[in-house]
Amino acid sequence: MERRNVGILGATGMVGQRFIQLLAQHPWFEITWIAASDRSAGKTYAEACRWKLDTPLPPRIAAMTLQPNVPEGSAVELPKIIFAALDADIARELEPKFAAVGCAVISNSSAFRMTTDVPLVVPEVNADHLPLIEHQSWRKENGGKGGYIVTNPNCSAIGLVLALKPLEEKFGIESLFVSTMQAVSGAGYPGVASLDILGNVVPFIKNEEEKMQEEVVKLLGAAKGDHVEMLDARLTAHCNRVAVEDGHTECISIKLRKPATFDEIVAAWEGFKPLEGQHLPSAPDSPVEYDHAVDRPQPRLDRMRGKGMTTVVGRLRPCSLLDWKFVLLSHNTIRGAAGAAILNAEVLARLGKFETKKKVLA
């Protein structure tokens, strides 16, 4: 695979830091450009960022200068691949500017997720939605050399949809109820005040329930030319913030379209390996793992399975209201954010959707 230069917009935030951590040793991508707010532009990364991860800040990145957060005026060449980790309002303004000049924008934010011709993608679930990019108006800009925007879902939706996809394929989904317990890192830094969350549960995360509900049916929908036909299933979500550092836990009750036994459902999860054989550096061997222990998954113990890219499912049991109920856990800033975007970029690279080449690796 050719090695490609990449940039990170929002590089100093919680998700931006995960991008740096995960890309520092990436075999296909090399960080050559970083940007954050105007407050940070011109500073070195070490000066501008409060590094919060448990691995050291890579010295090469620490010394890099944060560039202006627009395509023009950079002291270094603008890469053709931009990972974006911006708040939605800022993303809505900035991401199209980068797409218009020819960048592939791999976005984490919710700004364009539900836009008709923007693919909302988890590669194991709906990589076949990626051709939507060819319908985007940004493609036609820059003398026909415009770029595009690809998005990954909300962090809670990603964990959920990985567990749902094999069930939809084998049995069909009629309706489901999901209740989340979401980590504080999901709110960015500094996020929820310690006095609000310590010893407490906050039963409200702005727009989270709406995003989960609409994104899941797009992800499980069918791409039809320039749009996606949403999955015909009923879904309701309750979202709660809990005093956990990383890892979103979700309790699900589900009604299936066809009868399914315990063994058939577990086999559907364990046999779910749609990216097997593609050798994508960030793809876990098992996107979904079932844990038979009675008290798992737990965030502290299980969030790093598959290097943070595996959804861990447990406690499958009959539900007296719907058919089955279970619990899942997914790492919110790895599989739920930066890792998801990097995996999307790896799939785009495999599909030949990046044009910039730096050097060919032996």
Ligand SMILES: NC(=O)C1=CN([C@@H]2O[C@H](COP(=O)(O)OP(=O)(O)OC[C@H]3O[C@@H](n4cnc5c(N)ncnc54)[C@H](OP(=O)(O)O)[C@@H]3O)[C@@H](O)[C@H]2O)C=CC1
């Ligand atoms: N945290 C999570 O678990 C998840 C987050 N997301 C989404 O990812 C995005 C980023 O989230 P997160 O990293 O948590 O947020 P943070 O608040 O931690 O970081 C925000 C980043 O945006 C930069 N920024 C702020 N204002 C501007 C501006 N006007 N122009 C350009 N850059 C700006 C900040 O730079 P500076 O340091 O200079 O202020 C910082 O780099 C959001 O859309 C979020 O919803 C998605 C999934 C999961």
Ligand SMILES: N[C@@H](CC(=O)OP(=O)(O)O)C(=O)O
């Ligand atoms: N809102 C999520 C994280 C997030 O930023 O989601 P989104 O990318 O949909 O805005 C949380 O608080 O855990």
